[in-house]
Amino acid sequence: MPEAKVDALKRLSYIEGHLSGIRKMLEEDKYCVDVLKQTYAVRRAIEKMESILLEGHLQTCVVAGIKEGREDEVVGELTDLYLLANR
Numbered sequence: 001m002p003e004a005k006v007d008a009l010k011r012l013s014y015i016e017g018h019l020s021g022i023r024k025m026l027e028e029d030k031y032c033v034d035v036l037k038q039t040y041a042v043r044r045a046i047e048k049m050e051s052i053l054l055e056g057h058l059q060t061c062v063v064a065g066i067k068e069g070r071e072d073e074v075v076g077e078l079t080d081l082y083l084l085a086n087r
Contacts, residue, residue, distance in 0.1 A: 004056025011049040
């Protein structure tokens, strides 16, 4: 299993656990600022997971796609990702 996938799966488990904790905090009427601090931590964890996945994609799938002559398709996918990330 590629290292990026292993790392992303570990981070996803962390994120899932963190989200469960946030749900519990809300159910227990914890202080809003404390809950928001946790949601910000989850957002940062998701962004880190996304960067790991993107880096893995760039180093593997993008390189393979270019070598296979699918430059237009690869650039189109990357453009779509860029647009999604900047909405």
